[in-house]
Amino acid sequence: MSHRIEGKGRLIDRSKTLRYTFNGKPMTGYAGDTLASALMGAGQMVMGRSFKYHRPRGAVASGVEEPNALMGIGEGGRFEPNQRATTTALFDGLSAKTQNHWPTLEFDIGAVNDLGARFLPAGFYYKTFMFPRVAWKHLFEPFIRQSAGLGAVPKEPDADRYEYAYHHTDVLVIGGGVAGLAAARAAAAGGASVTVLEQTPHWGGRAPVDGGEIDGTDPDAWVKSAVEELEKAENVTLRLNCMGAGVYDHGFVLGYERVADTTPGDDRPRHRLWRIRARQIVTATGAIERPLSFPGNDLPGVMLASAVRDYVENWGVAPGKRALIVTNNDDAYLTALSLHAAKVEVAGIVDVRPTLTGPLAERARKAGIRLMTGKALAGVKGRSGVKAALVTDLAGKGTGEAIECDTIAMSGGWSPVVHLWSHCGGKLLWDEGEALFKPDPERPPLGADGQGFVATAGAASGALGLAEALADAHEAGRRAAKAAGGTLTRKAAPKANETERQPLKPVWIMPAGAGPEKRMKMWLDYQNDVKVSDVQLAAREGYQSVEHAKRYTTLGMATDQGKLSNINGLAVLSDALGQPIPQTGTTTFRPPYTPISMGAIAGEARGELFQSIRRTPMHAIHDAAGAVWEPVGHWRRPFCFSEAGESDEEAVNREILNTRENVGMLDASTLGKILVKGPDAGKFLDMLYTNMMSTIPVGKCRYGLMCSENGFVSDDGVVVRLAEDTWLCHTTTGGADRIHGHMEDWLQCEWWDWKVYTASLTEEYAQVAVAGPKARKVLEALGGMDVSKEAMPFMTWADGTLADIPARVYRISFTGELSYEIAVPANRGAELWEKVREAGAAHGIQPYGTEAMHIMRAEKGFIMIGDETDGTVIPQDLDMSWVISKKKEDYLGKRAQQRPDMAREDRWRLVGLETLDGSVIPDGAYAVGEGLNDKGQRNMIGRVTSTYYSPTLKKGIAMGLIERGPERLGEVVDFATLDGTGTVIKARLRGTCFYDEEGAKADV
């Protein structure tokens, strides 16, 4: 049973007890513990159930590579599944729940899958659930989804907040172990600005655990002085709890900082996503130890040798009372010696190497530890924990001596963490001697200048020895400073002394002669329950590409992305395919290095900061008046103003009738307003619009239509001639930025020699439309300008002062009524709105929203960009030839409109639609013709584009695009209903204007 041991635990503070719960049970640990070390210290080895077979699992590692100890951490709005217990710092009040079992961790019904393990080989789902096809969607998939899956989905909104931070640095060092610190020192000495990220809460990495001597002192002391030196340096930024998550093009790096994980509810951002621009990146990301593939290697108590050492030295925890070491290299001897020094019994060291020559083996021998050479493990006894291990000859089939133990510490060698090197295309080399993939310094990720922008340092380079690693890291830091614009420091690299090591012997499965029964119990990927037999089966079934084999077997998928399993898996695959390992290659390393929270990715963008909502100066007034909001572009506009007890529809109808009978007011501030000025401005606008704008007299307004180069209607609005060389172009609300960009595009890229300047004045003015038979009376009541028909006829404008506010008043109408649009400086928009309301009160003025505006314009037969147009409609389709100049030689879209398809006579063209029974045609309904198409559907001859109930006319009105529509006025066409009954609504084709066809009302 795992337990605390005295005299060890460099990271914990035994004077500070922390309380937490594990599956609801109160537990204690120490300050500095991880959740995993605290659980093991309390005797809890089983920390979860595996994905497929629901086998009991314990922590196998001590860091980010942990595949098994995944838990749901927190409660309610702070619940998060799949958190690694090995990287979860313990804090008072932490609540942890194990996953993937039912009903309890100890007794799990899903474990029956384990009994049928031979029936769930690689590709089982693909093979079994193929037929019948429909059963996949309705039967198999729902069942599989229910039984599979890691963790539970959080049910409440995230209670925490998150943020981004942008950072710029010459050299970014990822990893704060001794290599990272050495690289940072060298880069800083070269004059570069340096930033160091370390994913754990501690500097120094694993060197303090593994020992040795740096610059004549022990690693702990060296780390302390190196950090102090870096902290003092002006040009160095150090960041703990911050993982380098991904390396992207142009030296962009994401850093994932855990700010307040251990202090939930303290109002600090929980995580911070650093968006870093670095000239040079040094990845000092270390290496990860590999498991060994022997039968039963997934039982709780079977752990990486380095992890066992970490638990002993860092947290004062022993995973058991009696440990057996199995290894193919010297590193595991450090574990044996560490356990021995901590007075934990070491049952022996099983080493696959036939002879032992290194000093570490000698030290173990002297300590009285039994060494078994040329041996391997052929099996592990126990169900939810280790009871004994079966030691056999490496070459044998698997019979031999049973050795009692409750812990097995294994080491299959080390794999450099090449992930960040590889994210942006760094290539790898196979190192035959150390049996590992390491970065190929000749083929780094290349920046825009064709030079490498990422280098590796220390163990991440494949330099596994301390002295070699520090020399490599120092050099990487030196060169990074130089490449980032600094100098090559002459400072010497740190000098290290370490014990000499005997080379490892690569062993990918043990024992070598294991039969199928044993290979089915050799786990490669703990998280996905992928075994040696599965990978071998995939190879037999023809999977040659490592990427295909990964997806077929699920090797290296899920939250750990194969940090432990990849190299072992592809070695087994290579063996099965009879090819060398480098020929098989690795799967792709993709960011993030370990999963990062969704909250960190979203940053501050949630709640009221989810999107930048644009507000007019009158927004707050509308809100207080009960506006029902509608998004229009990024703006919010009032859809209608509902009064007490009124439905939206009733409100809209009231607003329309009041405008038609009395007077209404609309916040039109969102309309785009672009100033166009210059000697060539008239020529420019003639090219942009389909009609003539150069001929508008100063003081007048003209409606215009704008097309894309392909001839399709793009935007519309009223153009105003302000002065001889100055026009103001109104655009649609959603089109303002796009049209301004369109104008600048043509001016800067095509007609660069035309003398025209533009400026967006959209935000400068608040604009209020006052429309209705009594509109003039309202403006007269505001006072200050002559707004009579004589002084200001229809389609003119005037500058003046209205109600003591400087104003520009346009006589334009989108409702068909007598109408003025008043533009004032935006900072006085709210004041104008209130004054119009007060002045209009005697005349029954009421505000109206966008829906009333839409219906009133439809009653007039005015088009709406986005309703009557959808990017495939040309002005000719809209029966608006009056707005297409015949005189102009050219305008944008003219040539396109002459293409055969555009000039086709049977195009769908705009008409008015009047239902025979007065009902409203459903929005989006199609007009159906004779016969069926090749899909057995009714042939379509058109569609409705705008359809409303008109409170003015007390019946349904609509516009639609109908095949040869304008030629067929008076005919009746069928509109298919949308309710699936196959019935139709009959409507007569007519002109588009339903209200005041002669336009008398607007021109009074």
Next chain:
Amino acid sequence: MSDAVSPMNGATFEGFVTVSDTGPRGMITLRGAPEELARMAKALGPDLPEPLSMTAKGPVTLAWMSPDELMVLCDYDAAPGLAGKAEAAVAGAHALVAVVSDARAIYRLDGPDAADVLRKLTPARLDGAQVGTIRRTRLAQSAGAFWMTGPGLFEVMCFRSEGQYVWTLLCNAARPGSELNL
């Protein structure tokens, strides 16, 4: 006395830096070729600013916006008069002068860690920021600009319609406890 009301109407927020609405400010867009911009600058007082910089003389500041655009910052009530001066300076030449005092909002960040608030919102580099430079950039999802007015003092500009969003952004980024401690 003007009746102009800026989007946040003079609000203040106390975080690890103080965020405040500076109220209505006079702003004028000037567009023209370098010669015209120089003539307008001369008429208004300040030197013609270099790219990415600002120049000031008395209450008038000129900010570089693009190779053919400057922005004048001045008292709100002075803008129309100054615009007239600029127009007169380029009479007959091709240039554009437009008063845009109401189109934008300007907020102030005040505190030793003022740059940290911006570091959370803009990819523009804050290290080495100095008085007399201006950056047009992005503030989270909004277009914006900022410039330093003194040690621990920044002014941040955004469009008026996004004034409330940017205000909320700045206050959120300045919440106590979230200092970057670089």
